[in-house]
Amino acid sequence: RKEVEQDPGPFNVPEGATVAFNCTYSNSASQSFFWYRQDCRKEPKLLMSVYSSGNEDGRFTAQLNRASQYISLLIRDSKLSDSATYLCAVNDRTGKLIFGQGTTLQVKP
Amino acid sequence: EAGVAQSPRYKIIEKRQSVAFWCNPISGHATLYWYQQILGQGPKLLIQFQNNGVVDDSQLPKDRFSAERLKGVDSTLKIQPAKLEDSAVYLCASSLFSQRNEQFFGPGTRLTVL
Numbered sequence: 614r615k616e617v618e619q620d621p622g623p624f625n626v627p628e629g630a631t632v633a634f635n636c637t638y639s640n641s642a643s644q645s646f647f648w649y650r651q652d653c654r655k656e657p658k659l660l661m662s663v664y665s666s667g668n669e670d671g672r673f674t675a676q677l678n679r680a681s682q683y684i685s686l687l688i689r690d691s692k693l694s695d696s697a698t699y700l701c702a703v704n705d706r707t708g709k710l711i712f713g714q715g716t717t718l719q720v721k722p
Numbered sequence: 723e724a725g726v727a728q729s730p731r732y733k734i735i736e737k738r739q740s741v742a743f744w745c746n747p748i749s750g751h752a753t754l755y756w757y758q759q760i761l762g763q764g765p766k767l768l769i770q771f772q773n774n775g776v777v778d779d780s781q782l783p784k785d786r787f788s789a790e791r792l793k794g795v796d797s798t799l800k801i802q803p804a805k806l807e808d809s810a811v812y813l814c815a816s817s818l819f820s821q822r823n824e825q826f827f828g829p830g831t832r833l834t835v836l
Contacts, residue, residue: 647824655829656829657813658827658828659825700764707778709770710825712765715763
């Protein structure tokens, strides 16, 4: 089992739709969780940290479910500009970040 | 605030040649990371520095890869000799503290080994 797993997609959604991605992790002791956005041929950019109480930033909401060991990212009212790959990152037992392979989102007009 | 700087942006070499990448982290960031990202995969950590000391190099192929951060600021990553499977994007990232772990990435160096 991979330490951090994501459905690679692609998720194809129309503009205005709500879409959610999950990311499962294997280390129950993980303490740090992040979502990054990566555009084609660009570097990953930090989208948001994921806290135990959840985190909301505009149309984006991140949640942590420790019992089931996954984090989620919800995007409301999808825009064409949201098309990208979304990477989750979780720290392992040594503290270093492990990235998932990413989930590709395509928002269609 | 200036971001993480990397150079070169692109490099094409033949197998068995050597190559070096340079990174300058965000000013004041004590922790510096080198990642390898192969197409279709997430970034994989190669080495982590805290100031000028190595914190984690467990996934660095030490027979061919080396990295240094002599003065605790900028860093170089070297591959010698390169193999075809080293074709990837090499990303440098930095963070204020290793514990906090909010990492900010540079634009990367896209390496093609022929």
